[in-house]
Amino acid sequence: MSTIQIFSRLVKLVFPLTEFMICAILMGVAGFLCAIFIPVLSSMALVKDPTFSFHTIVILLFVCALLRGILRYAEQACNHYIAFKLLARIRDQVFGALRKLCPAKLEVKDKGSLISLITSDIELLEVFYAHTISPICIAFVTSFVCIIIQMQYGWIYGIYSLLAYVLVGIVLPIYISKQSRHIGIEYRKEAGNLNSYVLESMRGLKESMQYMDTDRRLSGLNHQTALLAKREKELKHFQAKTISLTNACVVLLSLGLCLIHVFLNSSMESMIVSSVLQISSFGPVIALANLGSTLSQTIGAGQRVISLLDEIPMVEEVRNGDEAQFNSMDMIHVDFAYDKEQILKDMNLNIQENEVIGIQGKSGSGKSTLLKLLMRFWDVSGGNILVDGIDIKNLNTSNLRKNEGYVTQETILFHDTIENNLRVAKQDATIEEIQLACKKANIHEYIQSSPNGYKTLVEELGSSLSGGERQRIGLARMFLHDSKLVLLDEPTSNLDSLNEGIILKSIYEERKNKTIIFVSHRESTLAHCNRVIHMESNRVS
Template sequence: MVIRMRGALNDNKADGVTLNPGDSLAGPYRRLASYLKPYKWRFIFGIIFGALYGVVNGGMVLVINYVTNIVFGASKGAEEFEKIKKELPPEEIDKAKEAFQKVQDIIKETAERAVEFDSHILLVALLIPAIMLIRGLFGFLNAYCMLWCSLRVLSDIRVKLFRRLMGQSLDYFNQSKGGELMQTIFNQTRLAQQTLTTAVSDIVKQPVAIVSALAAIFYIDWKFALCALVLFPICIVPVIVAGRKVRKSGRKEEDEAEKMMVVMQEAISGIQVVKGHAREEHEISKFVEANSRMMTFIMRWRKAMEIVSPLVEIVASFGVGAALVYCSFFPGSGGPGKFLALNAGLVLLYPPAKAMSRISVLLQKSIAATSKIFKMMDRAPSIKDAEDAVEIKECKGQIRFENVSHSYGKEIFAVEKIDFTVEAGKNYALVGESGAGKSTLLSLILRFYDPREGTVSIDGTDIRSIRQESLRDHIGVVNQDTFLFHDSIYENIRYGKLDATKEEIIAAAKMAHAHEFIIDQEKGYETIVGDKGDKLSGGQKQRISIARAILRDAPILLLDEATSALDSRSEKVIQEALQKLSKGRTSIAIAHRLSTILNADKIVVMEGGRVSAIGSHSELLESSSTYQHLYNMQFGHEGISADYEV
């Protein structure tokens, strides 16, 4: 085997910020915010728009104060005019022309002032909708920029999370539940995104709005402001209490949501078993129970969250009451215009205060989801490429097991002291009763697992020093349990070689004897096979899987009971195709029936996780009692059906 050096492609490094168990709230969100770096300019503009929104919020208080002072001031002038008119009796107006002229002058002057007032008040009144328009524009731009950034972060995290998931070793998937993984990748990332959207949108906008409103109120009347805000710090208490309850219930809700997803995923995946045992109602009851528990915890944290706003409003009402008391004791402190402006300031102050309280509660709610996201992202695969991993350039196909032992997390070895060589270009078969360790050897060749002891090498190179992608690119596999994607027949075959031409795909299908039944389908090669290929028969699915392996054209071929789903006639045809495919390649086949491997160059007999004998069919019939026993059981010499599985 000729190899060339290449740096390991390891995408499992941390993002520059690691989770600190003691920093339970700040850590995950600081790391989540680090994903905003590629979009920093749009994020900065969003922050600026949010700050301008907050500044305009305080400016509204000053505008309202200005407008109301003009309005109430003009009303006072009109009252003075009426007073002057009353001081001149009507009979004296007739008698005194000079007095009459004086009244006319007053009326004329006042009319001019009224016209001037009407024009001015109209312009002043437009200030309020104008500043509302400006505030609304800044609020929209802030929300748009922040939503754009958070959605990009959501996309980046999901892609990276899925990439990490695809990079995990097989043992991780054996230990994990599919529903939990889907819950983390889709639902929990969405919750984190929603939290990020709300938090980054309001984290600057609302505090600036609070500060600007406070500054305006203090500018108008600092004593009034102190009276109105004396109870403001009390608002923190319900936020803290509610936050604790939300965090606890939110974590339990996420746990129950995972369980519900597991129930749903398993029921859908195992629908044939469910219906075959008439257990639909049983699965429904499991789903209802999981859903009910989740709803219970949702209600708990929602109650705690929703109670915050009313409590803040109640505190605000006491503040307004205190301000009214202040005005009653100090009547000279300002007119109705000033009082209206100050109360408008309070109205503009409390919405951002409530929004800040909800941000705190929302952060507590989503901490569990965010922590699980990064826990999955930080989990290192048990099988990793070495730093100096090499890439296969040319593969002859010699496979060497050297004193190999392996167990699946147990003290009992699945295979033990395996020591033999598969010669390049030869056809080998593994036989033995169920549990003898045949499939484990194929998994070790593919490096799904690393052996606990010993080494597996290809062309003299330990596979642990070869990049996993390069290793598996040189191996074709046909599994016992055929898996087809919910896609067309064409795409399922093309999966073996993504850059294959249509002619190559059809040729592979013909060699696998799949072309005939494919063209009989209504849409031919474009026929959708359904979920896991359920629209096809077992034999048809197996032929497509074999066509996929043929198309791959790999120097090493692993057949894990590749013809197990075929009838005798189809099996014979496929065997002929596999024999043609195997010529010049290293192939290892696990046999379902001994009749399919009688012509193998070497047959490896396995018993109890060990190799008990190696040889040709004729040699083993003479030298191996285990093989003789299997052969007699297969061919009915001891009254056992010829379909006995080995």
């Protein structure tokens, strides 16, 4: 994606806030003109220019100085209001995109890079919205006003100023942007890689310590840090070179204007005022020249964000499809593969209402994949999955999610209260319903013993939450969701025999009005199933 395409996509988001952008531009132009006229008026007083009296110049200097501060504040307030409004909107769009992509595509994505994108990449776009769009417009309008003033001394000075502004404000930024774009993109890439490595290292710290692998992880961390430092050094070096080149151009162009005045035998008063105006008016275009290097990271960040927003989901949600009662499900000649790795081949399975089915098999035989296909987290590569005779691809996604409850092997808890963590399964649940679900999952007494009961923050419990307790909270969510089809992936793997027995009793009591599918290696878990399916060599036996 080209730089122009990235910019055009980002600019489109500004349209709803056009009035604030116009306000920022007007305040910016007025503020820069006040800043420019402070040295110009001072030079006019020095050479005793007859245009204004000394007392008038003093008053104008005071007014310009006061207005400069007020106008600068107003401009920055408008720009940052626009920036933070748009960043909030972009975060919302990114979360919406992740929701559509989840879980099929996200399972193969680098989570560290995603975290870097959601946090630092989006924050970098603030540079574009607060310090790029309005400065470009401000530089154009301010330069146009200064050119008109220079033409009062002679048309050649106006043309020279125009060429000087074009060189510093357009040619240099384009040149610098082309030179530095790949550095910015590589810097953002290395930052994402470092985040991924740190995240993996933190998650696996106990395992690294157990197997004395910390030295290797530390060496890898140093290597990733060195790569990022190298990219940052390249970026800073280029930024320093940009500033030096820009300042050199400003000095040389200002001297060039003085030489033209000398060559054309201008008066000393005209030469001083015109030259001071010229060197003072470069402020807005210097800001543009510096953008060439600072925007290199923003371009990289914008490209990553836009690429995520443009990703096509592997499974599209259905909104205007069919509705089903979930009385039966059929898998007919189902094939499924992750890329080129075949997981299921020619699989057939009939699931009847209120049936309890157990699934056993070796690791990698496709047990968890089968449940994910029933949830339509992926679409089958071949064959069909039918619900009440309707292809699952034609069912409304809301109907599917409402009637299916899925307990995964890992229970994710958010930094919120226990009650709100349970409400993920049913937002409008009463406290009585929540407590009943927790009693079925044998976690109620533990929650009641917590500092604030169901209002206890999960982070307050910290590491005191064992794997079994987390698993029971996941099971409580399932009971609270109260769906017709329950999919359980190793639901008691982290539980002792006593807790397993209590929870299995609660689950089997639900068989009167639910269809239940167990995935488990434990014979005790599957003992009361209507039938047990053995998955071997990608087929049902």
